[in-house]
Each structure stands twice: as C-alpha cells, then as structure tokens.
Amino acid sequence: MSIQEIENQIIEEFEQIEDWMERYNYIIELANGLPLIDENYKTKQYLISGCQSQVWLFASYENGKVIYKADSDAIITKGIVALLIRVLSNQTPDDIINAKLDFVDKIGLKEHLSPTRSNGLVSMINQMKLYALALKQSLSK
Amino acid sequence: MDFNKIRKDFKILERKVYNRPLVYLDNAATTQKPQVVIDRIVTYYENENANIHRGVHYLSQISTVAFEAVREKVMTFLNAANNFEIIFTRGTTESINLVATSFGERFLNAGDTVLLTQMEHHSNIVPWQMACKRKNAFVKFIPIDEAGNLLLADLDKLLDDQVKILALTHLSNALGTINPIKEIIAKAHQKNIPVLIDGAQAVAHMKVDVQDLDCDFYCFSGHKLYAPMGIGVLYGKEKWLNEMPPYQGGGEMIKTVSLTEGTTYNDLPFKFEAGTPNVSDVMGLDAAIDYVNNIGLDTIGKYENDLLAYATQKLATIKGLKFIGTASQKASVLSFIIEGIHPYDIGSILDKLGIAVRTGHHCAQPVMDRYGISGTVRASFAFYNTKEEVDTLFNAINTAVGMLL
Numbered sequence: 001m002s003i004q005e006i007e008n009q010i011i012e013e014f015e016q017i018e019d020w021m022e023r024y025n026y027i028i029e030l031a032n033g034l035p036l037i038d039e040n041y042k043t044k045q046y047l048i049s050g051c052q053s054q055v056w057l058f059a060s061y062e063n064g065k066v067i068y069k070a071d072s073d074a075i076i077t078k079g080i081v082a083l084l085i086r087v088l089s090n091q092t093p094d095d096i097i098n099a100k101l102d103f104v105d106k107i108g109l110k111e112h113l114s115p116t117r118s119n120g121l122v123s124m125i126n127q128m129k130l131y132a133l134a135l136k137q138s139l140s141k
Numbered sequence: 142m143d144f145n146k147i148r149k150d151f152k153i154l155e156r157k158v159y160n161r162p163l164v165y166l167d168n169a170a171t172t173q174k175p176q177v178v179i180d181r182i183v184t185y186y187e188n189e190n191a192n193i194h195r196g197v198h199y200l201s202q203i204s205t206v207a208f209e210a211v212r213e214k215v216m217t218f219l220n221a222a223n224n225f226e227i228i229f230t231r232g233t234t235e236s237i238n239l240v241a242t243s244f245g246e247r248f249l250n251a252g253d254t255v256l257l258t259q260m261e262h263h264s265n266i267v268p269w270q271m272a273c274k275r276k277n278a279f280v281k282f283i284p285i286d287e288a289g290n291l292l293l294a295d296l297d298k299l300l301d302d303q304v305k306i307l308a309l310t311h312l313s314n315a316l317g318t319i320n321p322i323k324e325i326i327a328k329a330h331q332k333n334i335p336v337l338i339d340g341a342q343a344v345a346h347m348k349v350d351v352q353d354l355d356c357d358f359y360c361f362s363g364h365k366l367y368a369p370m371g372i373g374v375l376y377g378k379e380k381w382l383n384e385m386p387p388y389q390g391g392g393e394m395i396k397t398v399s400l401t402e403g404t405t406y407n408d409l410p411f412k413f414e415a416g417t418p419n420v421s422d423v424m425g426l427d428a429a430i431d432y433v434n435n436i437g438l439d440t441i442g443k444y445e446n447d448l449l450a451y452a453t454q455k456l457a458t459i460k461g462l463k464f465i466g467t468a469s470q471k472a473s474v475l476s477f478i479i480e481g482i483h484p485y486d487i488g489s490i491l492d493k494l495g496i497a498v499r500t501g502h503h504c505a506q507p508v509m510d511r512y513g514i515s516g517t518v519r520a521s522f523a524f525y526n527t528k529e530e531v532d533t534l535f536n537a538i539n540t541a542v543g544m545l546l
Contacts, residue, residue, distance in 0.1 A: 020159055020493040021490075021493065021494075021540070021544070024489070024490055024493060025544055028544060028545065052483075052484065052485045052500060052501045052502075052515065052516055053483055053485045053486075054515075073483055073515075074483035074485040074486050075482075075483065075486050075545055076485070076486045076489050076490075077483075077485065077486075
C-alpha cells in the first residue's frame, strides 16, 4: 500500500472513535504493535533527542525499501511512533522523503508534533527522512 | 474570603478545553490574570500611552508619574528601603542575568566560587555558569536531601573564602520547598558573602520583606504574580548596585553621550533600565499587586496551604504514586511520579481531561538527576483553585493509571 493509502486507513480508524479517552486507549494498544528496536541499539547513537520522552530509532534497507524499528519510554509516544512506522516503513526513500504526514493533524494528535520540545517526535520524523536520504545516496554510489 | 467569587475575576477559568472545564494547575509556570489587570493594560493604551522620562507633553508626564508610582508600590510590596533599589526588568531570568553579568564583571576573579544549590531553576544556574566561564571561576552547590531540603550541615564549610556570591531560590518550582533564607543569609553575611534570592515562585504565596531578610538581591517575575508576561523586578541593595557596571547600554541609562569624549551613566535605578521600558505591563503589575494586597498574602497563603495539604493527602492514597519534594515547609507545588508510568503519558491524558499540569524536568535538570528520574508530573496551586479541582485531578490520575498500567 502507498503512504497515502495507509494514512487514509489510519484516518478512517480514528474517525470511528469519537471520544478522546477511547482514542488514547487505541494509541496505547497500538504501542504494542511497534516493531521493536533491538535492545543493543538503545544507545546514545540511535537516540532521538527530545525533552521528556525518549525515542530510539533504527533504519535498514531491504529490496529498495527502508525498514524502521523503534522504541520509546513513554507509551503514548510509542503508540504514535508505531503509527508513523506503519506509514513510512517498507516504502521507498523518495516516498518517505516526500511524505507530508497530514494524518497526524487529521487524527487530532498535532500537539504531539508541536515544537514544544516535550517529545522527540518532530526530531524523529526528520531523522526517519534523513535515514531514507542517506540510504538512498549510499546506494546510488 | 469567598474564593469562589474570586474565580469569577478570571474569565479564562470558565473556558473549556476538549469540551471539559479547564482545571488550571500550572501556576508555577504562569498565573492567570484578573480582569482588572487586563483592563489596566487596555486603558493605558486607550488613554495614557506615551514614552516616559524625557517627554514634555501631557501624556508623557502622566505616564511617567504613573510608572514611577509603581516603582514606589513595588518598593513597599517588598519593603525595600529605597525606590531606586527597584529595577524593572523583563523577568526573573533577566534580573539574574543582570546580576551575574554585572556583579560578575566587577567582583568575580579567577579561582572564585559562585555558590548555588542543587534545587535551582536553570535561570539561576546558567547565567552564573556563563559568568564563571568568562572569569575562570567555579560554580559549586549546596546539595539536597531525599525530602528536598537543603543539606545545611554542609553550609558553613561551603561558605569559604573563595565564595563571592551565594544565589538560591526562596521557593523551589520543582519541589515546593521553602528555604530558610533568612538564616542562610545571616550565615553568609558573617563571612561577608552577598546573597541573591530567586523569588519567582515565592512572591505570589507569601509576604516578602527584603529588609527583614537582609538579602542583597531579590528577583521576581510579574507573570507568576497574576501580572503580565514581560515584566519583572530586581531588588538590589544600593551599595551593590552602585558598584556594578551597567548591564545593557542605550537610551535612558545615560547622562551624557559623546562620540568623542565618552559617555557618562545615569544614577540608580535608570543606570540599569536601558531603552523604553515595558510601561504598559508595569501598569499591569501595579493592578496585580493591588489585587493581591486586597485579598492579603497571609489569607492567600493560608488558603493555598490548606489546598496543598488536601491534595497531598488525597493523592497519597494512589497506589504507586511517590511525591518528589516532601519538605516540611512547602507551598503550592505538588510533584509526583507513578511507578511504571512515564510522566509524559500521565500529563497527556490529564490534558485530554481538561487538566493543565506540567511534566518533565521543570527547568531543574539537576533536581531530576539527584532523584535519578527523567521528570515528574507537577500540579501547582493558586488561590483560584478549589477542592473540587483537586478531586477532578485525583479522579483523572486514577483514570490515567487504569489506562496506562
């Protein structure tokens, strides 16, 4: 599925949940589905800097697609990371780099990506795109 | 005092967030403003606005008189000896930067020490680190115990010949600890060490008498005292302020300026007030001080202490909840963590339930390091908060725990 298709799927899932607390329950559930980063990689090198909740991110390349694994010490952050990886993982570098990720705003979680520095999500999205770019460039050599 | 009636002075407290009533418990971050403060700023701009101190025309004169009258009021509010010992700044952070830079410039030498504490807000740490770096001096700190009290047994030893200034908080924004600053100041003065007090949190919750405390500097921010953002105060004893070089240069702080003969500086307080002051927000500060004095800080303090005690007692019943900051002398601030749950998650769910608290290190990373944690959830109370709001907080925390564990 394309990035846009996955985003639409997610928007639909959330539209069916009206109550905020139910949405958060869903996000907490999604945290369990996060492709977990190997414990060995939970080091400073793979840590995305954010103010409070920490996020670790690992990227690899398989058959022309970027695969992400991650973890976070805060469950809600972990759930949102799971959503982002669902959208961006197993896609081509170009598609990842160009993804606008409107879905986060559309499901009402925009404040988790705000520049208040309270989590590493903005930095993580940037890092995911940087990894995609770097992998693309190292392969084109 | 009818505190329910007082709530009506704060329109913002009637609003909803995510379709729920706002429960504003982030007063240590900033306070809400009573209508009179908002109105005062508006009427200033509608009727009086002009630049001050140099003007010849009517508006300039009434603005200048009004502005200097607020300086008098702040002097009375702090019980300072002289109105020229009251400097208007942008806030506590700027006040401390002013002293660290200017006092540091004049009095810090290589090998000297600036003594702080482990519970300081970054604004009372970083300016000193920067000043020490410039002069090859060092920062040392008084440690805290598990409850969040200063380990004063170490104080005599720490106040040695190298210490040029001691800077510490009156009331910790992360822990709620009220420090026994009068005793500490007396000890420091025995060794001729001046003391700067960070009063950002304290002024809204208790009376401050700078002559009684005998502190050398006292700083606070308007926006934590129901006044606008962008205005603050530095109180400094005349003897220090006279010896300190100017901080910022520009208009207002000069006597004469020449491109060839050099420049001479103005007297106190203007020496430290370069450029056009934030006149409108000084007026807002005036209205806020009046508002608070009308209720009375003793009355406010007692009400808030009762509320804090009620909140502490209620939250203590939550399984896995641990308070960070359990000093016997506390005010306003209730910081906690819950075993197995990240503070950010709790804060996010409380937010969706309409409750405004703060999570994280509260600009006090050394405190968090001391407890080996990444952050806390902090509720901080003001006189417009109620027992019902504490009950809402209690229920919401339980809901969050149910979802997250």
